[in-house]
Amino acid sequence: MVLSPGSARSLFKGSAGIAIAMAVMNIATYGFQIIAARILGPSEYGAIASLMAVLMVMAVLQLGLQATAARRIAGQPDHVAQIELGALRVTYRAAVALGIVMVVLSPAIWKLLRLDGIAPALLLAVAAVPLTIMGGQAGILQGERRWLPLALVYLGVGVPRVVLGTICILVVPSETSAMLGVMLGLWVPVATGWWALRMGRAPGASSDEHRARPMAREAVLASFALLGFLVLSNADVIVARNVLDEHEAGLYAGGLILTKAVLFLPQFVVVIAFPSMSTVDARRSALVRSLVLVLTLGSVCTLGAWLFSGLALVFVGGSEYADVQDQLWMFAILGTLLSMLQLLVYSVLARRGTRSAYLVWVGFVVLLATAMTATTLERLVTTVICVDAALFVVLLGVSLWRLREDVRAPAAQVETAPPSPH
Numbered sequence: 385m386v387l388s389p390g391s392a393r394s395l396f397k398g399s400a401g402i403a404i405a406m407a408v409m410n411i412a413t414y415g416f417q418i419i420a421a422r423i424l425g426p427s428e429y430g431a432i433a434s435l436m437a438v439l440m441v442m443a444v445l446q447l448g449l450q451a452t453a454a455r456r457i458a459g460q461p462d463h464v465a466q467i468e469l470g471a472l473r474v475t476y477r478a479a480v481a482l483g484i485v486m487v488v489l490s491p492a493i494w495k496l497l498r499l500d501g502i503a504p505a506l507l508l509a510v511a512a513v514p515l516t517i518m519g520g521q522a523g524i525l526q527g528e529r530r531w532l533p534l535a536l537v538y539l540g541v542g543v544p545r546v547v548l549g550t551i552c553i554l555v556v557p558s559e560t561s562a563m564l565g566v567m568l569g570l571w572v573p574v575a576t577g578w579w580a581l582r583m584g585r586a587p588g589a590s591s592d593e594h595r596a597r598p599m600a601r602e603a604v605l606a607s608f609a610l611l612g613f614l615v616l617s618n619a620d621v622i623v624a625r626n627v628l629d630e631h632e633a634g635l636y637a638g639g640l641i642l643t644k645a646v647l648f649l650p651q652f653v654v655v656i657a658f659p660s661m662s663t664v665d666a667r668r669s670a671l672v673r674s675l676v677l678v679l680t681l682g683s684v685c686t687l688g689a690w691l692f693s694g695l696a697l698v699f700v701g702g703s704e705y706a707d708v709q710d711q712l713w714m715f716a717i718l719g720t721l722l723s724m725l726q727l728l729v730y731s732v733l734a735r736r737g738t739r740s741a742y743l744v745w746v747g748f749v750v751l752l753a754t755a756m757t758a759t760t761l762e763r764l765v766t767t768v769i770c771v772d773a774a775l776f777v778v779l780l781g782v783s784l785w786r787l788r789e790d791v792r793a794p795a796a797q798v799e800t801a802p803p804s805p806h
Contacts, residue, residue, distance in 0.1 A: 403652035405535035410648050412542030416549045420562050423553050431559040434497040435508055439566070442512050444614060445482055446519030448607030449475050451658070451733045452599060453520055457527025458659035466594050468524050468581070474600045475520025483513045500559060507563040514570040521577030529659055533580035540573035606733050609741035613729050616748045616775075617647070617722050620768045623755045631707075632761045638705040639715040639765065642696060646685045646719025647726070650678045654730050661734035668787040671731050675780075678727055682720025689716040714765050721772040728779045740782050747775035 417436065421429040453471040457464050486493075486509035493505040518537065525534040549565030624636040653674050660670035689696045690713035697709045725744075732740045751771045758764035 401531050401535040402538070402655050405538040406652045406655070409538045409542035410651075412546040416546040416566075419546065419550050420553060423550075423557055424559070424562070428557070428559050428562075431497060431499050431504065432562050435499075435504060435559070435563060436566075438493065438497075438508060439511065439515070441611075441614065442482065442486070442508075443515060443519075444607050444611045445478060445603075446516050447610050448603045448605075449478060449516065449519035450523035450526065451606045451610070451730065452603040453523025454527035454658055455602075455662040455734055455736070456594060456599070457524060458529075458662035459664075460594075461528075463594055464528065467527075467599075470594050470596050470599050471520050471524060472581075474596050474603060475517055478520075478600070478603070479513045479516035482516055483509055486512045503560045504563040507560065507567045511563070511567040511570050514567075514574045518570070518573045518577060521574065521581060525577070525580060526655060527659055527662070530580065531656075533576065534655075536576050536580075537573045540576045541570070544569035544572040602736070605741070609729055609733060609744060612741065612744035612748060613726060616725075616744055616751065616772075619748060619751055620755060620764065623752065623758075624761075624764060627756060627758050627764065628761060635705055635708040636761050636764065638700045639708050639712060639761075641700050642689060642712055643715045643719040643722065645699070646682055646716050647722045649685065650681045650723050651726075653677055654727055657727070658730055658734060661731050667731070667735060668784070671727070671783065671787065674727055675724055678723050679720065682716070682723060686713050686716040686720060689713040708761065711762055711765060714762075714769065718765060718769050718772065721769065721776055725772060725776050725779070728776065728783055731783055732779070735783075735786060737783075737786060740779065740786070743775065743779055743782070747771060750775075 417429075417433070420432050424432065449471070453467065453475075456467045456471070460467070487506065490502055490505035490509050493499070493508065494502045497505075499505060518541070522534060522537050525537065545566055548569045549562055552561040552565035552568075555561065621637055621640055624633045628636060657670045657674040660666040661674075693709045693712050696712045696716075697703075697705060700708070700712065729741070729744060751768065754771060755764060755767050758767050
């Protein structure tokens with residue numbers, strides 16, 4: 385069945401459009417890496433993979449800005465004009481600052497990643513600017529629940545990367561060309577966000593709470609919490625390289641492909657639920673419903689990995705990874721836990737819980753301490769699952785306790801209170 389233009393527009397105006405757009409974004413992003421790996425070969429692609437890893441770390445600031453803008457607009461829509469102006473001002477300054485920092489660090493990145501020259505590192509620094517700007521723009525659209533333009537922003541992240549990146553490496557197959565395509569592609573969602581936000585707003589209510597300085601402080605704290613989750617969710621592959629032999633470490637990395645797929649699959653739930661989790665009356669129900677949905681999706685993936693492990697093995701990497709086939713369902717469980725932990729982290733950000741975010745870093749330390757004692761692949765993945773499960777239980781308990789207090793408190797007091805210490 386072919387959708388008419390009107391039907392397609394109606395679909396993308398709803399929350400279902402976000403799910404589709406994010407799925408296309410993830411497929412296109414991974415598609416670019418697959419194309420780059422095939423065209424460039426292992427040596428050149430290794431550099432691209434390293435640069436993409438640095439880009440992922442840089443994106444933490446983008447996500448922090450997005451969460452800050454979305455939380456404030458969803459929680460206090462009467463202040464949207466002031467929040468939008470302040471969020472964009474902070475975003476532009478942060479984008480320039482991060483770009484300058486990355487330019488300064490470009491010689492170190494050149495040497496550390498063993499690049500062919502400094503040009504890819506400089507292109508990475510330039511890419512930091514649109515990457516960060518997109519975060520503030522997306523946060524405003526997310527907070528207002530403007531799903532159609534937000535979906536177009538997400539489409540603009542993935543599709544131009546695979547198109548422009550492929551063209552660049554076909555013309556000149558090098559890591560510099562690949563980064564040029566990635567950098568150029570990142571300006572497309574920025575242009576989309578600018579177009580969606582180009583109209584001025586009538587002045588609304590204002591508050592000192594939404595001035596640039598407190599907004600920047602919240603963005604830094606949100607970025608710190610999200611960085612903790614990023615470190616937690618990627619630490620085990622580094623541990624595997626140190627505690628397992630080369631073959632088993634490679635098998636573990638292959639299993640993590642399934643883990644990341646299960647983690648990324650329900651990301652649209654976080655995007656859609658976050659504005660509701662930022663409002664006092666809907667926080668608890670939005671969190672519970674979202675957790676149930678993520679758990680359901682993860683359970684289906686885990687059951688599929690168990691019943692159809694051969695098919696899952698094809699997705700992971702084929703017959704060379706056959707030794708991990710019987711454990712693939714465990715990696716699906718790990719992905720499910722990480723996706724629920726990610727949702728809880730965003731729930732913490734939505735209620736401005738500062739101390740709860742530190743629990744993620746505590747979990748990272750515990751993970752390192754316990755995982756370093758593993759001697760086999762199965763024991764390592766079991767240890768990581770147990771640590772993540774324990775962190776999930778603790779963080780869920782704290783979150784539900786804090787949300788119960790929010791429900792009891794008068795809505796006006798909660799919205800004007802300073803950040804919760806929990």
